[in-house]
Amino acid sequence: MRGISFWFFATATIYVTLGMAFGIFMAASQDHSLAPAHAHLNLVGWVTTAIFGVYYHIVPEAGKQTLAKIHYAVATLGVVIMVPGIVLAMRQQSEGLAKAGAVITLLSMLIFVYTVFRNRRAPSVA
Numbered sequence: 001m002r003g004i005s006f007w008f009f010a011t012a013t014i015y016v017t018l019g020m021a022f023g024i025f026m027a028a029s030q031d032h033s034l035a036p037a038h039a040h041l042n043l044v045g046w047v048t049t050a051i052f053g054v055y056y057h058i059v060p061e062a063g064k065q066t067l068a069k070i071h072y073a074v075a076t077l078g079v080v081i082m083v084p085g086i087v088l089a090m091r092q093q094s095e096g097l098a099k100a101g102a103v104i105t106l107l108s109m110l111i112f113v114y115t116v117f118r119n120r121r122a123p124s125v126a
Helices: 003-029 035-058 066-090 096-118
Strands: none
Touching: 003 035, 003 066, 035 066, 035 096, 066 096
16 A cells, blocks of 8 residues: 555544543543543545545555545644544533534545545555
8 A cells, every 4th residue: 555545544544543442441530521532533534545545546546646645634634623622612612623624524535435436446456
């Protein structure tokens, strides 16, 4: 795995490691009030980002486009802003970061939708 597919997948492994540590912390403290942030870190951070990486590996032509790099930046920014934003929202300190992160994450998914349809005829790895 190389290029943008590697970066998506490598970043996903960081997210899942942080998500596991977060889950262990919640279990040890017996305080699960931040479970929504933990869930978003694992689902959007780990699962979705890993799927992006696998897609770009399977459809290498899509990964060679400048849009793939933009997609990586937007997807990463979305997770990095959304998860702490959810923590702040759950603590009733501010909802602004959670909202901004959610919108950026949606933009990331819209870029992915566009990419999938744009490259529907691109050759894939056998």
